[in-house]
Amino acid sequence: MHFTVTDTAKSIPITYKGILPDLFREGQGIVATGRLDAGGAFVAEEVLAKHDENYMPPEASYAIKKATTEAMHIKSGQKP
Numbered sequence: 272m273h274f275t276v277t278d279t280a281k282s283i284p285i286t287y288k289g290i291l292p293d294l295f296r297e298g299q300g301i302v303a304t305g306r307l308d309a310g311g312a313f314v315a316e317e318v319l320a321k322h323d324e325n326y327m328p329p330e331a332s333y334a335i336k337k338a339t340t341e342a343m344h345i346k347s348g349q350k351p
Contacts, residue, residue, distance in 0.1 A: 272286070272287045272288070272289075272291065273285070273286055273287075274287075276301065276303070276313075283311075283312070283313050284311075284312040284313065285303060285305075285312065285313045285314075285315050285318075286308075286312055286313070286314050286315065287303070287305075287314075287315040287318050289317075289318070291318055291320075292318065292319060292320040293320070294320035294321075294322070295318065295320045299320055299321065300320070300321035301318055301319060301320055301321060302318075302319045302321060303315040303317065303318045303319070304316050304317045305317070
């Protein structure tokens with residue numbers, strides 16, 4: 272797999288042999304580990320997709336919703 276990463280000022284070609292993360296797509300931030308080859312391309316050994324600042328694992332989202340619901344019931348005098 273070949274792709275290019277940019278910070279809008281500079282770009283670097285990346286080569287990666289492996290399965291890319293599900294969240295990998297254009298415009299999504301990534302973290303890649305690896306090395307530069309003699310031609311100036313980055314040979315990635317690992318590619319991780321970065322979540323945006325609003326990401327929350329489903330388990331955490333469920334726990335927050337459950338706690339909020341229970342707090343609302345307690346505040347209104349109802350049993351959860």
